[in-house]
Amino acid sequence: MEETRRGTVTSLASLFPVGEAQKAANRVQYAIAEKRAELDRLLGFIDDNNNLINLVHKLPEELSHDIMVPFGKAAFFPGRLIHTNEFLVLLGEGYYAERTSKQTTEILKRRGKGLDSQLDSLEAMIKDLQAEAMFFGQTIAEAAEGLVEIREDYIEDSHKGETKSGPLKQDAPDLEKAKPDDEYARMLSRMDELEKEELAAESGGDNGKNEQTTEDVDDISYQRPVDNEPRNSEDFHKGAPPVDQANNKSMATKSVEKHCHPDVADQLNFASLDLQSNVREGKNAAKKVKFVDHIEKPLVHHEEKQVKAATASKSEVQHQPSQPSFDSHKAFTGSIVEHTENIKTSNGQSSTSSQVSGSQPSKPVSRFKMQRR
Amino acid sequence: MSSLSSAVRDLQRELENKTNDLSKLQKDIAKNHQVRKKYTVQLGENELVLKELDLLNEDANVYKLIGPVLVKQDLAEANSNVRKRIEYITAELKRLDATVQDLEEKQNSKKDAILKLQQRIQSLQTSKAKA
Structure with missing residues (x-):
């Protein structure tokens, strides 16, 4: 792949x-x-x-x-120029006009x-x-x-979803056309595996992270996008990572939810904050593909979206083949294509918002806006 | 076998005719372009003359060179002459444009026909070689 x-x-x-x-x-x-x-x-x-x-x-x-007047090819004879202020000027096309020196000039x-x-x-x-x-x-x-000359299509699946679209899109269009179902099945199985792995890994990391998040809510939402940028390109090459992350996130969500109970004292206050940051992050992640460290629990929503998205992915898969072609025409600058993503994100988001919390904004926010916060 | 080779010969003759036609067309187009260039130069010159004539005073003496002699002309007359000439030249340029376009269309269709002929000859030859 x-x-x-x-x-x-x-x-x-x-x-x-x-x-x-x-x-x-x-x-x-x-x-x-x-x-x-x-x-x-x-x-x-x-x-x-x-x-x-x-x-x-x-x-x-x-x-x-006093001048020498040319006479024939080789002969001259002395002569005098008079009427020195009268010129017959050729205007072109055989037309001449009588002019004074000044007019001629x-x-x-x-x-x-x-x-x-x-x-x-x-x-x-x-x-x-x-x-x-x-x-x-x-x-x-x-x-x-x-x-x-090395030509590599820029594939922006990253934004949409870490989910399925990542790997799928990355396969060159021809591959996809040839056996989309196959790929899809593979992806799903891969996602399952990853999910399991992550579950195991995350139980350890979540606690520390949660605290951090609460503290750095602003920073995180603000920094993530930036950090992620470089990664984006890497992700493209690897193909698989996006999937992992999606899984991670889903796990993270679960863990986060659990967390709230134990650390009530610490976290109650931050819970709402946390949620918000999560929401933001989730969006960022979804749009940007920035799979930050796997342990970002904040991305709770994400996961859910992704899972859902996966189910929805079939339909998406179908239209994906066409995307790579226009992707290649776009500038290689990483993140500006919003149309396609927005559509997708909005799908994901709506599901997310319903599940996660009522407080989250359900409409897609421009990625740029999100980053600014 | 012999009918095949005669068919090929016929096609080749046709091809030759068509290529002759095409080269004739191309010559025409080139000629047309040259004439067109000449007219554009003349148009520029006439416009220059008109501009200068417009700048002259009413009482300025204007002469026209006809053969070896300069004939005195009325300024208004000269002016209208030059205007007429410009009109004529622009009309001529338009006509030339149309003919050039026409010729180019013909040239393209001839090219297509030649291409088709060449393909047919080739396919005939390969089938002959197989047989």
Whole structure:
């Protein structure tokens, strides 16, 4: 089970053959070179334009200029420029306009602006292409090194339930489809085993914990989520742990209930507090999969939910296969997906609340809110 | 056996025809793209001229280069000429877009047909090899 859960490993070279990547890189390089040539041309235009502006600006300073007039290809003869403030400006498309030096300069400046904007867009394009080229270069290097891509679907079953959904979901979708019933049966049996183990283990640990809880009610509810975060990822890999915890919790609940009687003095006061913390925790746990230490008795409610959930799990199992696929699209950040979970939690919760105590809120609270408290 | 091989030959001839058609289509598309590019450049130039003409004073002298001579033109006339030209060019661009689209559709269908033909030839050849 665990193995199937872990994602796939693909060598980068098989995804992007070095040869292909090389070709793509060459193509991009060629495109860059082309754009560069264009850029150079444009820069030449801009240069010419600026020179022309300077010339047009200077010409009217004198009434006339002595110049050498080109005559044919190789001949010049001396001449004079007169009317130095009259220009015939080509506007394009064969249209010319008579303009003064000042007006001409304005026209030229407008043209210069157009050129500048072209230059900017070209530069942006070249930048884009360079980024692309860099990407291809990196890919080539990585593929050549034999880098491997590991893809692991993020499975958020954790939240829903520690219960059944954990292991089930983790199996890759295909596995699930193939034999969901089988898996389910296995899970259940596994849960039973775990439950037994935990019962044995918990009887010892409960007392100490209870006291702690009462004292640290606030801390605990507040800290748990945080602590749990790192664990979450671990849980995914292990697959089994969530189940354990669920079991633990169910046991814990029982033990907690028992506890109340013996330590009445200490705990009576805290009982209500405790309950509340439990409730909160239970929710946290349910949503987050945070299976804190197994001995958290606070999670009483949880267990119950889980057990129930297990029965309900069949229906859930069916729609689970579809989830992994969209899971993979979600960011790998651990905890933000609430929709699916909320639905589930609410199921669990309602059962819980009825059983555990009337005081608990029966509607699902956003996980974020819970953490804040 | 001989009928099979003749069928293959027929198919191959057909394939050849289709590939010729396809390459013709591709040439047309390329030509169209070039014309389109030319028109876009002209459109840009005309818009520039129009902008400059709009900025001119009423009494400015405007000339049009016709062949080797500059012919003096009325500013209003020049203005309306340029506008007309822009209209014409945009209409032409639209027409070109439509034809390019049309050609591309044809090209795609031709490609599909060629692919199918190739598959048929292949399956025929494999069955021939088996027989």
